[in-house]
Amino acid sequence: MTDTTITETGAATGGVRTLLRLEGLVLFLGMTLLYYQWEGSWLVYVLLFLVPDLSFAAYLAGPRAGAIAYNAAHTYLAPVVLMTLGFAASAPLVLSIAMIWLAHIGIDRALGYGLKYSAGFGFTHLGRFGKAQGPA
Numbered sequence: 001m002t003d004t005t006i007t008e009t010g011a012a013t014g015g016v017r018t019l020l021r022l023e024g025l026v027l028f029l030g031m032t033l034l035y036y037q038w039e040g041s042w043l044v045y046v047l048l049f050l051v052p053d054l055s056f057a058a059y060l061a062g063p064r065a066g067a068i069a070y071n072a073a074h075t076y077l078a079p080v081v082l083m084t085l086g087f088a089a090s091a092p093l094v095l096s097i098a099m100i101w102l103a104h105i106g107i108d109r110a111l112g113y114g115l116k117y118s119a120g121f122g123f124t125h126l127g128r129f130g131k132a133q134g135p136a
């Protein structure tokens with residue numbers, strides 16, 4: 001695939017890509033620090049941290065299904081709603097899950113694992129990675 005494909009899939013480049021990745025790092029660090037201040041269980045943190053990555057299994061049904069499932073598990077929408085509900089209901093476990101989920105999304109973004117396009121797993125809003133990256 002050519003660089004035209006990257007543009008057609010809307011991948012961020014340059015300084016914008018760097019800012020998006022730094023946002024991810026700040027989200028990860030912020031949610032992890034908040035979780036620490038919250039005095040959440042580190043066992044729960046470790047057990048739940050990689051749960052959003054179970055969405056990878058949807059790639060067995062093809063790249064479109066995989067992208068939909070991955071993006072649903074890696075967008076801020078659900079964990080922010082969960083966090084809001086957790087605060088409103090004074091539900092510590094719900095808040096903990098939301099913080100862990102947001103921390104996971106943050107580290108993924110910081111590492112360059114962006115939201116997926118149906119062109120394949122390696123095609124993300126933060127650019128291509130893995131085999132999709134092609135020759136340097």
